[in-house]
Amino acid sequence: MSTNYRFPGLNSYSKKDASLFKGRDDDSQNLFNRLLLNKTTVFHADSGIGKSSLIQAGLLPIIDKYNDEVSCEIIPIEIKLTEIINDKSNNLLTDFVFNKVYEEVPSLKKNLFTLIPDDITSLWVLNKRCEKQNKYLVLIFDQFENIQIFTKKQIEGFKKELFYLLGSKIPPEIYLIIEDNLNVKINSDIPVQEEYNFLSVPNRAKCLFVVREDKLGVMTQFSDLFPDILKNDFAIEPLSLEDAFNAIYEPAIIEGDYYSKPFHFKNDNILKGLIEKIADYDTHLVDPIQLQIIARDIERNIVIGKGKTVIEENDIPEVSDIIWKFYNDCWDIVSYNIGLKDSEVFDVKQIIVPQLISTGRRDLVITTKIPEGNPTKAILILKKEGLIREVISDGNTFYQLTHDRLVDSVKNDILRIEERARVADEVRKVNEKAEKASSNLKRNMKKLWRFRLAFAILIIGLIILWIIYAPRFKSKDSAIVSIINSLASVDQKDDYYMQFLENKDFKNAIIFYCLTGTYTDKDVRGKYESRTVQDTLMAGLRGDSLFAVGEYEKAMKNYERVVLYINKHKGNPSKIYSIKSSYYASILAFDEWKKARQDSTGVITSRRIGLEDKGINILPDEVKTLKYLENVQLKDNNFETIPPNILNIKTINMINLQNNKISKISKDISKLTNLEALYLNQNSISSIPVELCNVESLRFLTLNNNKILIIPDEIKKLKKLESLSLSGNPLYNFPLATLELKSLKKLYLNNSTITELPTLDILKEKFSTSALEKIDFKNNPVKLEGEFYNKNEKRIIINQ
Secondary structure, eight states: OOOBOSOOTTSOOOGGGTTTOOSOHHHHHHHHHHHHHOSEEEEEEOTTSOHHHIIIIIIHHHHHHHHHHSSSEEEEEEEEGGGOOOOSOTTHHHHHHHHHHHHHOGGGGSOOOSSSOTTOOOHHHHHHHHHHTTEEEEEEEETGGGGGGSOHHHHHHHHHHHHHHHSSSOOHHHHHHHHHHHHHHTTSSSOOHHHHHHHHSOOOOEEEEEEEGGGGGGGGGGTTTOTTTTTSEEEOOSBOHHHHHHHHHHHHHOOSSBSSOOOEESSHHHHHHHHHHHBOTTTOOBOHHHHHHHHHHIIIIIIITSOOSEEOGGGSOOHHHHHHHHHHHHHHHHHHHHTOOHHHHHHHHHHHGGGSEETTEEOOEEGGGSOTTHHHHHHHHHHHHTSEEEEEETTEEEEEESOGGGHHHHHHHHHHHHHHHHHHHHHHHHHHHHHHHHHHHHHHHHHHHHHHHHHHHHHHHHHHHHHHHOTTOOSOOHHHHHHHHHHHTOSOHHHHHHHHHHTTOHHHHHHHHHHTSSOOHHHHHHHHHSHHHHHHHHHHHHHHHHHHTTOHHHHHHHHHHHHHHHHHSOSOHHHHHHTSOHHHHHHHHHHHHHHHHTTTTOSTTOOEEEOOSSOOOOOOGGGGGOTTOOEEEOOSSOOSSOOGGGTTOTTOOEEEOOSSOOOOOOGGGGGOTTOOEEEOOSSOOOOOOTTGGGOTTOOEEEOOSSOOOOOOGGGGGOTTOOEEEOTTSOOOBOOGGGGGOTTOOEEEOTTOOOOBOOOHHHHHHHHHTSOOOEEEOTTOSSOOOSOOBOTTSOBOEEEO
């Protein structure tokens, strides 16, 4: 099965891509030679030139080959300062390096010396243990410009450790201990003199600092202890024409397990001409970023997309078109992975794209300007695809376009966004005018219908009185026939019927109900004038009045008479049942609950509401009188939000609204200062509001099977939370913020589509400060590898 592409685009080459990494053979070997010759080497280059690729796919494979050929093995330890979670510890940097070394070489935890106590922690000692095994350390500090985000004390302690590690003498503090132990044991049977001689030999350890060209000045912070640190530097430039040719030609023809078949150009001049188009006019050097975008396009769209293995000149688009297509491909991947419609992609672009450039140049976009939800999700995918990169500056995290070559694409997209927004605004204005005109028309029609209906009712009333008091007139007044005939001729009678029901206008609802069947004028008149219909109409009107003044029980009796009549005359079940809206169902359910409570402690003093599976979506305002309410059970209903009339009852400590239709959690949830348990599973919630994170009393929070993408950092405010269920949500990253919940014991993340995990070192550190006892991580694309222990040094149970 295919494993990867031949050309990674804007992503770096990895160590496994060594056979594909061409065009930098001399640079890789020269960097290795420089590393062997010097204690410190500063490797610097402009952003996007390929420093990380040179380390991973160039230097590390050479070290592996060297280790196979010589007796003393080099142990390279890769250290990224961006992985360090900053705190106030003065030993933060040193401790992080220790952990990295132990992670790579666990055997170094064992003390191999009798003259040095077990409890001494020093990089110098670690390397001595390493050299005892005929190995030595090479510390590779990638993105070392991020050293500037740490405190002066942290940097000073770190520099001191490196100074002793790379120095020629035993560190003074350790030397005194060795001397004392030597004097004690010199006359014993323990052979310590040979060990002392070994410890006195200068270390062979080395350090490689990888720094962006524009941040090279950070190395001056080390010049006090390492005066020559910038003299031992190594720099790389963009590719020569020949190297750029090899960087595409050689990986293309390699046989192997790749998504694309081996391919070549019909003649070498096609590839040479393409490279010359993107080479700098003055220096004739080739930017690796542009080269990779072009190579990526050829592989994915020509070789894979069109099935061609011989590339002809007319197959290759213009360079500007390739870059523009790469830009659009990245957004297509965003749309596909998140499942966005075209209009939704446009909404996300409106937020992100204009921030990427300022005054025609790449700009830094701070993460706090990217809203949660789809924009944050899009940023993570664009980063993965290589369109943007993460930049750490002054302790803050930013995003930035990967290269200046992409600026024109962004400019073009901004013009498209602005044009679309302009058109959308014009459409909105037209729609508003049309809606306003329609609203005026409906309002006028409504007035007309009110007049006609009022007039009809008045005439009918007069005729009824006339019939009662003037029985000598046996024939019906022709006015009734005229009115009913006019009603019977109204188009869309069903729609009017539904509107009257929704507005609780039972009188007119029943008139139109009578008209929905295939009745003659005589049938309609007879039905409308019947005593049953008249009583039903009066019941509906009384119900409206009683409900308005809060007489729920009396109102329900009148509503039930209306419902009884409608059900009795089944003509169209879908229309008939609609009258039993969730509102009336709520009144019925609440009435049943009140009757059940009257047999015990009474309603007003009740501490629990149990209205499960009632088909309701609101609660009557009478709930506000329940001053002692603690437990609210409303699962399996149709609520679209947490009932607002319970959010001021501060005594509530449990709410169960699982399996409803809630899409958003109200900000007023923060008013429930005694809430301990909240069950909102099986809903449609897409985000966790900050206000929920302010409910510090919360102990149990269940949000599984919703639509949550991002877990906010503010969730760590829930200091008492013991159980958190996020399973069945479309999470993309492991929610690291949950590991900062100091009381959390159970975390459920199964079926959450998590594809991105923090580094093992970060996970171990976070787990070690938590109270976690169990994590459910079943059915995720990735696994939590290794064993983890909580702050009580108990192993955390992980189901996966």
